[in-house]
Amino acid sequence: MPPGITIAAEAPQLSAANTGFMLICSALVMLMTPALAFFYGGMVRVKSTLNMLMMSFISLGIVTILWVLYGFSVAFGTDTGSVIGWDPDFVGLSGIGLNELWGSYDIPVYVFAVFQLMFAVLTPALISGALADRVKFTAWALFIALWATIVYFPVAHWVWGEGGWAFELGVIDFAGGTAVHINAGAAALGVILVIGKRVGFKKDPMRPHSLPLVMLGAGLLWFGWFGFNAGSWLGNNDGVGAVMFVNTQVATAAAMLAWLAYEKIRHGAFTTLGAASGAVAGLVAITPAGGSVSPLGAIAVGALAGVLCAMAVGLKFKFGYDDSLDVIGVHLVGGVIGSLLVGFFATGGVQSDAKGLFYGGGLDQLGKQALGVVVTFAYSLIVSALLAWVIHKTIGMRVSEDDEVSGIDQLEHAETAYDFSGAGGGSLPRTVQAAPPARTAEAAATATQNKKVDA
Template structure:
């Protein structure tokens, strides 16, 4: 009896002693469950909408560039951007995403673990997408990869063969965009580890596309008649429409880069708008002072310059800093387009380098000046907040981006030129790339009366049929 009593007491004491342990274990399970990545439907919806907005930017870019091209080249110019939505999407899904964001290899590139989107499912990835499905993060980054090579087309419009352009953008995305995206945004990337700040793509998108555009323009050469023939925009309303779509889509580009719907999203959104407005005004004012008239093309170009300049800084700076970044960005991009290009004599057809290369460089540097941890604790303080080292870090990122873009583009184009002519012939440029590269005319609103092809057949197709054999004989 006594032994039974003692056993009962022992069991009771043991149970009481284990209660705190059980409670702790239960709390630990709950804490682990709370800490595990969990999909937030609000964040997911916001990033999906942002993705659609950024995708719309590429057709917006097509209209922006297309309106600035001459009438005979408008379709070919639009096609440079539009085709990127198809070919780069496939490249990204097959291997581009894995190279840019896959598990790190030597701080330079991602490995191919995610080849063909293997392992990229609908569960969150804690390294990149703690509250959204991994596939949402993947496709959000895809639309950045799409528009970046399309920007380059603004430097080579009206003279680069379409077949060569296709080869170029696939190679460029693989050997330049994907590695730089990993350097800056990929876990383990060397610029990310160094502390370089780029919230939404100043180095990854704008510097490398603008610098590559300049190199491509120099290698391919000037358009036939450049400097001796008028090469004015054929449809400014189209250009302004494109600029408006870019401005709209850029809110997804910048605010969406917070990867959540919250306070940081608001900061990026407000800064994006203020900098764009400031840059538009500064471009117009400087142009007005120099030439006596403010142009609509200047207002549209200034807005895009502001969007470019604020991109790397939008999630790290205050609203007043964003206005300063925009004011300076609009002015220096205007000077690059109207003064620098003329003095150096290069043919940057639609000013991809002047706006994106110069604007992106200023934006990346300005991030090192104006960044504040009071705005974004995950960032760093810049020069004006007591940390001059951040400027040095930004300059390293800028230099690395310029070098890989310039050297990589030079090599890629030289290799492609061995197998495929880069430049349209003088005869093809005279006829226009719409006809010679695509067999179409953007404006076919009159019949070709008396044509052997029959009444009502668009004139462009008849001209194309007549011109093409002659061009082939020339070759």
């Protein structure tokens, strides 16, 4: 270049490759919500299966509409006070040009908006696992709408929005350790403290009714998580997304093995539920850290998450809070572990030059990570508990004790997950007359099977 002559940086051009990649990643993240529904649906008793599926699916409807109306604007609009965003052009997604690019990236604003939408959909669905068996469906739908508006959208701005306080401070959250998992886990704890325990908690057996469904859900979550994590770099131009992809696989494998090893030592068996839960714990923990650590660091993150989350799921029995499907033990604890371990294992050679304690960076990054964890936890816990309290005192958050015992599926959805009558159809009447004394052997066998499933 001749001296004294400078060349202005070229404006980014739309990349068909990165646009296509991000649309695929968006579809993968969307798949995670039905996958979560299967994962949670298999873990509950048979009488709550459909309700558990619906608690995830309804988020696809409610949050999608809110995101288009104002959620994207609040989360990623022009910053105000480092706590919230707003951009009139994003309201209704009505002022966005067809080929308008997202900031300095080479993908359209529409693509970025739909990718982030899938995160917004998944996060409240995560909370539902802690509330199984006992929440009115209308109350849950209202809670999702309020929580997404008051908690998720602002927190997403803190963490990922330009000008957000955590973003500007340098808190590293590659794909959602704070904004998604700690946020959802803290919310779950807040709601639990308001609505209380299930009938029979710590007394009646509450085992998963379908471990194959659990494994199917876990496998689909693992698959979709590649889009969740690798897609969060918004492109494929420099290899960072590829590192994140590798670290996602590595950490998940390490966490599953670590959970199973702990389970074998502690309880004497390798369970399928442990394998599925361990995999999810690894996915959660690597989500904030995967863009900062090496594959060896990812093994450490996953192994620590597998053991610590396996230990954490038992805390509900010690402290008496009824986290039905271990949202707190896996998502909250896993999110905290992954976020804090950035402060130890960040190499300074992947997504940024920030280094952790083990790579000569001192305690600076660890302090930033800890602040992000504490503020997100406190805000989500307090606001979520207040929202649940208001709903509980107005329209009521819980079903009656009798309806909880008889089964929330029939009450809220007029259906049951499985039909063993042989007559077809999934709907059963609320009141069933006793069978005549002279029953066939086939009818007797069917009744026995129903009793087993209901137990």
